[in-house]
Amino acid sequence: MGTLAVELRIAQLEGRLQGDTPEAHFQDFAQQLRRRDVALDFHRRYPVLARQAVESITAWEATGVELMKTSSRWASTPSWWIWRRSSIRTRSRPPCGTWRSNPVRC
Structure with missing residues (x-):
């Protein structure tokens, strides 16, 4: 439990x-x-749980910061560059289509 x-x-x-x-x-x-006094008492009785909570919050914070950095980089990237890079990557793939016109899956 x-x-x-x-x-x-x-x-x-x-x-x-x-x-x-x-x-x-x-x-x-x-x-x-x-309440602060109840929370502190709880964490004193369960120090390993307190440490795990701090580690989880720290990892969540780092992930959020990285996500914000990545999204700001994507927001500042010109759309023509994103389109160009995605078209370069897909050139080696076979063309996609519906199963009737082209049975190759995307």
């Missing part, structure tokens, strides 16, 4: 959750985790 699921169940058994439905319990649990 996942760490958060275990913590949710513990909070429920200890009576720390507000609400009458499982959805309300989950919402209250999520609200509690947004």
Whole structure:
């Protein structure tokens, strides 16, 4: 069972959750985790999970930055250059067509 699921169940058994439905319990649990003191306590009890979260966020951030750099390079590339490069790459491929006129798949 996942760490958060275990913590949710513990909070429920200890009576720390507000609400009458499982959805309300989950919402209250999520609200509690947004509090700084609760989040810090959680990360102190689960340091490996905290490290994995930091590594995932760092990788996500690096990917986002790289994506923004790539998209800005593509946005600044003239469209005629993109068309020229794509036509150069496809010259070695056989021509594509419908299955009736040309059975070669694209």
